Amino acid sequence: MHKTLLVDKSICSRLLYSINMTRNYLLGIDLGGTQLRFILADEKNGNIFINKINMKKSFPSPFCSAELYKDKCFRVLPDSVKINAYIINKLLAYLENLNTRKEQISGIGISVAGKVFSDKSFIGANMPRKFTRKIGNKYAIDLISALNKIFKTRIEIENDANCAGIAQSIYYAHQGIDPNTTFYVTVSTGLGGGGPQKELDEIGHMLVDGYFPGLKPRCGCGAYGCIEAFASGEGIRKQTLTILDMYLHKPAVFKQFNIYEKIRTANKYDVQKIIGKSELVKLRQHQQAINTKTVFELAYQKNPDKFAYYLVDTTAGRFAKILVNISRIHNIERFGLGGSVITNNPQYINLVQNKINQYNADCILGQKIKVHPAPLGDYAADYGALFLVVEKKYQKRWIKNLIKKFL
Numbered sequence: 576m577h578k579t580l581l582v583d584k585s586i587c588s589r590l591l592y593s594i595n596m597t598r599n600y601l602l603g604i605d606l607g608g609t610q611l612r613f614i615l616a617d618e619k620n621g622n623i624f625i626n627k628i629n630m631k632k633s634f635p636s637p638f639c640s641a642e643l644y645k646d647k648c649f650r651v652l653p654d655s656v657k658i659n660a661y662i663i664n665k666l667l668a669y670l671e672n673l674n675t676r677k678e679q680i681s682g683i684g685i686s687v688a689g690k691v692f693s694d695k696s697f698i699g700a701n702m703p704r705k706f707t708r709k710i711g712n713k714y715a716i717d718l719i720s721a722l723n724k725i726f727k728t729r730i731e732i733e734n735d736a737n738c739a740g741i742a743q744s745i746y747y748a749h750q751g752i753d754p755n756t757t758f759y760v761t762v763s764t765g766l767g768g769g770g771p772q773k774e775l776d777e778i779g780h781m782l783v784d785g786y787f788p789g790l791k792p793r794c795g796c797g798a799y800g801c802i803e804a805f806a807s808g809e810g811i812r813k814q815t816l817t818i819l820d821m822y823l824h825k826p827a828v829f830k831q832f833n834i835y836e837k838i839r840t841a842n843k844y845d846v847q848k849i850i851g852k853s854e855l856v857k858l859r860q861h862q863q864a865i866n867t868k869t870v871f872e873l874a875y876q877k878n879p880d881k882f883a884y885y886l887v888d889t890t891a892g893r894f895a896k897i898l899v900n901i902s903r904i905h906n907i908e909r910f911g912l913g914g915s916v917i918t919n920n921p922q923y924i925n926l927v928q929n930k931i932n933q934y935n936a937d938c939i940l941g942q943k944i945k946v947h948p949a950p951l952g953d954y955a956a957d958y959g960a961l962f963l964v965v966e967k968k969y970q971k972r973w974i975k976n977l978i979k980k981f982l
């Protein structure tokens with residue numbers, strides 16, 4: 576009896592092993608600013624838990640630190656090939672660890688936090704130029720050619736927001752919504768977006784107007800007054816500090832600012848009146864850290880901090896205008912909003928929706944715009960890369976599986 580059981584067990588494990596060896600997977604590479612992540616998913620149904628093992632694994636991003644290249648195997652290489660060498664080195668170790676042969680990879684999708692050019696080369700957002708080489712008339716990295724030497728399969732690459740937007744649009748398509756009318760927006764440290772309409776890009780750098788001249792902020796792109804510099808996590812934090820410092824240290828300028836805001840908001844806000852009672856002033860006076868999280872928490876607490884709410888309300892107004900503009904020009908009807916500022920503050924979405932309705936109320940074009948939490952939520956990054964290479968015939972099963980497992 577004991578012996579039979581043992582035999583059964585070994586047949587079982589051999590069977591499992593052989594199933595594994597013949598299964599095909601899609602590989603997702605999420606090339607972020609701080610992390611490099613790999614994910615394997617069953618090609619047919621998108622399952623990422625295979626034999627109860629989660630197929631996700633993270634490494635430090637090849638963009639972020641020269642420390643990574645101290646190892647002799649990288650040190651001897653020219654700078655321009657180090658990033659590709661690092662990614663491939665980690666990838667092969669990852670596959671070996673999961674007992675997966677490269678022939679089992681039937682497609683590779685790459686999501687990059689950075690700019691992807693039309694020839695599919697790219698540049699990472701925070702990547703030192705010395706790691707690039709001249710390709711055509713620009714400096715970039717060609718990861719696809721390097722991977723193609725090892726993997727004889729289809730490889731696609733896209734900017735991370737576009738990946739999330741494409742994955743989200745496939746989800747919407749299976750809900751009966753035209754994917755081309757959908758767009759993904761992420762509001763975290765920065766502000767950006769993506770979707771199936773390729774020409775709709777770099778929304779964070781649309782210029783906004785209607786602010787007090789002393790509040791004109793500089794954007795990470797170098798320009799002044801981009802929406803990212805007002806409405807991103809970092810933008811909200813900096814605006815808050817600028818107004819607080821004006822109040823605390825430049826009373827004459829603050830007085831002008833207050834008049835300006837009274838006119839702009841048709842007397843809805845008298846900032847001078849509400850700022851004095853704000854917890855944010857006390858935090859600033861005591862040199863305690865103020866971040867976007869603090870502002871939202873105070874704005875939405877049971878007894879709201881009126882100045883904090885004014886900051887959130889103003890930001891929502893500017894952000895909503897940008898969304899209405901995008902909608903009118905590109906015929907977008909659904910915005911899936913993601914990123915930490917949104918996911919940590921779900922009430923903010925309602926505020927943005929109310930502003931949109933308000934701006935659209937008298938418009939005879941009658942475009943209905945809906946904003947809601949990005950349907951794939953935190954999985955947008957993981958599945959964003961994978962969805963670039965999911966075959967159409969399997970998409971429905973992937974979406975069904977995703978809804979059942981995570982949503």
Ligand SMILES: [Zn+2]
Pocket residue numbers: 779780794795796797798801803
């Ligand atoms: Zn900008």
